[in-house]
Amino acid sequence: MELKYNLGIIGAGPAGYTAALHAAANGLSVIMFEKDKTGGVCLNKGCIPTKSIMHAAEIYEDLKCMQDFGINAGNITLDYKKIIEHKNEIVEKLRKSLELTIKNSGITTVNSEAKIIDKNHIQADKVVYELEKIIYAGGSTPRALKGINFDGNFILSSDDILKRETLPSNILIAGSGAIGTEWARIFAAFDTEVTVVEAAENLLPAADIEVSKRLERIFKAKKIKYYTNNSVAKISDKKVYLSGGEIIEPECVLVAAGRIPNHPQNIEGVTYLGDAAGEIQLAHFAVKQAVNEISNIKFDKTLVPSVVYGNPEIAWVGKREQDLGKGSYEKANILVSALGKAHCDNSTDGFIKILSRNKKIIGAHIVAKEASSLIQQIVIAMQNDITTEKLKEVCFAHPTYSEGIFECLFRLKAVN
Numbered sequence: 001m002e003l004k005y006n007l008g009i010i011g012a013g014p015a016g017y018t019a020a021l022h023a024a025a026n027g028l029s030v031i032m033f034e035k036d037k038t039g040g041v042c043l044n045k046g047c048i049p050t051k052s053i054m055h056a057a058e059i060y061e062d063l064k065c066m067q068d069f070g071i072n073a074g075n076i077t078l079d080y081k082k083i084i085e086h087k088n089e090i091v092e093k094l095r096k097s098l099e100l101t102i103k104n105s106g107i108t109t110v111n112s113e114a115k116i117i118d119k120n121h122i123q124a125d126k127v128v129y130e131l132e133k134i135i136y137a138g139g140s141t142p143r144a145l146k147g148i149n150f151d152g153n154f155i156l157s158s159d160d161i162l163k164r165e166t167l168p169s170n171i172l173i174a175g176s177g178a179i180g181t182e183w184a185r186i187f188a189a190f191d192t193e194v195t196v197v198e199a200a201e202n203l204l205p206a207a208d209i210e211v212s213k214r215l216e217r218i219f220k221a222k223k224i225k226y227y228t229n230n231s232v233a234k235i236s237d238k239k240v241y242l243s244g245g246e247i248i249e250p251e252c253v254l255v256a257a258g259r260i261p262n263h264p265q266n267i268e269g270v271t272y273l274g275d276a277a278g279e280i281q282l283a284h285f286a287v288k289q290a291v292n293e294i295s296n297i298k299f300d301k302t303l304v305p306s307v308v309y310g311n312p313e314i315a316w317v318g319k320r321e322q323d324l325g326k327g328s329y330e331k332a333n334i335l336v337s338a339l340g341k342a343h344c345d346n347s348t349d350g351f352i353k354i355l356s357r358n359k360k361i362i363g364a365h366i367v368a369k370e371a372s373s374l375i376q377q378i379v380i381a382m383q384n385d386i387t388t389e390k391l392k393e394v395c396f397a398h399p400t401y402s403e404g405i406f407e408c409l410f411r412l413k414a415v416n
Contacts, residue, residue, distance in 0.1 A: 138262040145174060230243055350368040352368060
């Protein structure tokens, strides 16, 4: 038995379902294979569930200081199991909505493991499908530390931690990238003792150096202990031995060392998208890849914004200052504490930093509430080659965090 479709897609994550929806909208017959749950890592094990838990953590933190605003919240109690249940409800609601959208778009879905036979054939449940084109978007899996395997109990992956229904009294987090930093902030907000171990010289090593230094201050203020230039050498009898000689005895260990692409052997003629492609492992990058592949709408891979959630948010795009030579760029930096809205929101920590060259923004680095939205304003300006002089003509509303961008435009000065 052999069935024919214009497009076959393996993986129903952001890359897969976006490609499927755009292809179906263009009139193609589409079949999509998913062995697990629709939505991929982002919806089920990453972006969405962690943000749900993060929001609860931020509410809990805010409640602790409500008396400063004339609000007496009384005896505040925490039910972490309920937080996880709420997270699960959100994920399920969004997944069902996505599944309905896919179904209503006329896309055929097969909930089974699929194998690519060649560039035009996929097999699933002993059925062979003939496709004019195949896209593989099989996602990624958590990366383990060398010689240290996940056990789902003491040594946890970013998948495992989402299943836990009780808060640990103390936790060690290996890695300070987006995953490690966000979970450190979540657990610290819930009064868990947190230790972060980072092999690089600075926390959040992919970020601009000033962002990394500010994150160190934030960690110290939230009583998050951290080690840099250090790593987990071994784990034995629930003791963690660091390369620097320290021995730590946490209740559990979260390994946040990134993710490994689920990339099978390359087959000529097959297109690989999303995490499986081994490029930038971000859901919005995967979506843009898919739109580009199906609808031929190009995008600039150097202008993909990065966001780390928490209070304050962290976001950046473009060049980092440490990668620029002195005398080759202009710089402006404004503290968030200079903005009235930040004081109204009781969120004055952070800064907005813009880097420019020849009156064009080449990089922006933001630590502030609403940084995830602010960075998009910068991306639009950079994508469209809008000069800093032209941006000065824009009217920015008051009071907002966006005013910080406006103020930065007038403070750009050469760095010598």
